[in-house]
Amino acid sequence: MTTTAENRPVILYIEDDPASQVLVRRALEFAGYRVYAASTGLSGIDLARTCRPGLILMDINLPDLSGREVTTRLRAMAGFENIPIVALTAQSQAGEHEKAVAAGLTGYLTKPIDVDTLPGQVEAYLTSKRDEVEPAALAKAQIAYSQEVVERLEAKIRELETAYNNLQRLDKMKASFIQLTAHELRTPLTLIYGYGRLLHDSPIVARMMVESQEFHTLITMMLQAIDRMSAAINEILLISRVAAGRVELVISPLNIAAIMQKVVDDYRAAIQERALTVRVEVEHAPEKLHADRDLLALTLSSLLSNAIKYTPDGGAITLRAAENAEEALITVQDTGIGIDKSDQLLVFEAFYTASDTQLHSTSKTAFRGGGLGLGLAICAEIVKAHDGKIWVDSPGRDEDKLPGSVFTVSIPIRGRLAAALRRPGVTR
Ligand code: ADP
Numbered sequence: 001m002t003t004t005a006e007n008r009p010v011i012l013y014i015e016d017d018p019a020s021q022v023l024v025r026r027a028l029e030f031a032g033y034r035v036y037a038a039s040t041g042l043s044g045i046d047l048a049r050t051c052r053p054g055l056i057l058m059d060i061n062l063p064d065l066s067g068r069e070v071t072t073r074l075r076a077m078a079g080f081e082n083i084p085i086v087a088l089t090a091q092s093q094a095g096e097h098e099k100a101v102a103a104g105l106t107g108y109l110t111k112p113i114d115v116d117t118l119p120g121q122v123e124a125y126l127t128s129k130r131d132e133v134e135p136a137a138l139a140k141a142q143i144a145y146s147q148e149v150v151e152r153l154e155a156k157i158r159e160l161e162t163a164y165n166n167l168q169r170l171d172k173m174k175a176s177f178i179q180l181t182a183h184e185l186r187t188p189l190t191l192i193y194g195y196g197r198l199l200h201d202s203p204i205v206a207r208m209m210v211e212s213q214e215f216h217t218l219i220t221m222m223l224q225a226i227d228r229m230s231a232a233i234n235e236i237l238l239i240s241r242v243a244a245g246r247v248e249l250v251i252s253p254l255n256i257a258a259i260m261q262k263v264v265d266d267y268r269a270a271i272q273e274r275a276l277t278v279r280v281e282v283e284h285a286p287e288k289l290h291a292d293r294d295l296l297a298l299t300l301s302s303l304l305s306n307a308i309k310y311t312p313d314g315g316a317i318t319l320r321a322a323e324n325a326e327e328a329l330i331t332v333q334d335t336g337i338g339i340d341k342s343d344q345l346l347v348f349e350a351f352y353t354a355s356d357t358q359l360h361s362t363s364k365t366a367f368r369g370g371g372l373g374l375g376l377a378i379c380a381e382i383v384k385a386h387d388g389k390i391w392v393d394s395p396g397r398d399e400d401k402l403p404g405s406v407f408t409v410s411i412p413i414r415g416r417l418a419a420a421l422r423r424p425g426v427t428r
Contacts, residue, residue: 041065311336
């Protein structure tokens with residue numbers, strides 16, 4: 001039988017020391033084997049799945065899992081129950097060989113690596129060689145190995161707990177930093193806003209604005225910039241309040257058609273300027289919809305503002321409302337650029353933007369005008385406070401084909417919402 005490159009036995013060597021890797025690769029390739037190498041236990045397990053080795057050489061002291069643990073894991077995988085896995089290690093203390101066999105290793109070779117004898121040893125294990133250890137020593141090694149694994153597991157869980165607590169502490173610090181900064185910015189901004197308005201309304205300025213186009217533009221742009229800044233700061237303060245459950249819901253029966261129409265009217269100028277067609281379709285108005293009017297209007301406003309932002313001029317946007325036995329369903333559908341499947345959950349996270357932030361114009365109505373990535377996070381918190389759900393359906397993002405997106409808000413109808421709000425521990 002001729003040996004082609006494809007049918008030469010594959011040896012996987014799991015070893016973090018590059019010098020040993022080079023040595024073993026040279027010796028075994030010279031003897032006609034194909035050699036794959038991995039530097040950590042986890043990458044070794046992954047590589048084993050794809051390269052399907054005939055034999056694995058295993059270092060014991062690896063940076064993540066130990067060679068024994070990697071072997072135990074491999075033995076539980078289909079196709080790896082019986083293949084030879086041979087330790088190649090510097091550990092030669094008493095009991096190590098038995099512990100390796102207890103973990104599922106077939107053989108035990110100790111370093112230094114002898115390039116002349118290694119191919120023959122590999123050949124022997126590939127053929128049929130299996131190390132035998134004395135049964136009493138094996139039983140003792142099995143107990144020692146189980147204890148070692150449980151101890152490592154305990155240490156890892158403790159490590160993870162500490163890391164988790166640290167992350168939570170950092171997350172809290174981040175949240176209060178954002179909130180404090182927003183508060184600090186809001187105080188002077190309120191003054192700037194007030195003085196700006198006073199300036200705008202003063203008769204002298206009003207006259208100058210009429211007389212000079214340049215002056216008119218300057219004052220208008222300044223006031224618009226102040227508006228944008230206060231909107232951004234208010235968004236930050238609102239998200240920290242809703243996320244911390246510090247928003248009181250004022251629940252009342254709602255006329256959703258009227259709210260939808262009002263929200264659309266708020267964007268009338270932009271809709272005309274961008275030549276968009278916006279329709280409100282409420283065939284069977286949800287009669288039992290009870291929710292917080294202002295917060296639901298804010299949610300619809302964010303969804304409509306996004307639909308406007310991510311739909312090119314001339315597109316169509318439809319707001320619909322319907323009801324079934326369980327819930328009121330409100331949807332905002334656009335013919336815009338769409339959202340990748342991988343982003344469809346992430347867009348509801350605070351400060352996540354699927355678009356390139358470099359391109360942001362910060363306008364709420366310009367095509368692709370971005371924001372802080374807070375709009376949908378606020379919607380999600382508001383909907384959550386109503387015990388409802390929010391999600392997006394879109395075939396994906398495509399700026400040429402414009403597949404569009406449909407955002408749906410589902411709010412449980414009155415009886416269910418009341419029950420949810422009465423649940424112990426729910427403070428709203
Ligand atoms: P932003 O204020 O930055 O628009 P949002 O939280 O409202 O933040 O939205 C998060 C991201 O979701 C946006 O950056 C955008 O990439 C994407 N997105 C939201 N709505 C739409 C939509 N209707 N069509 C396409 N992408 C959208």
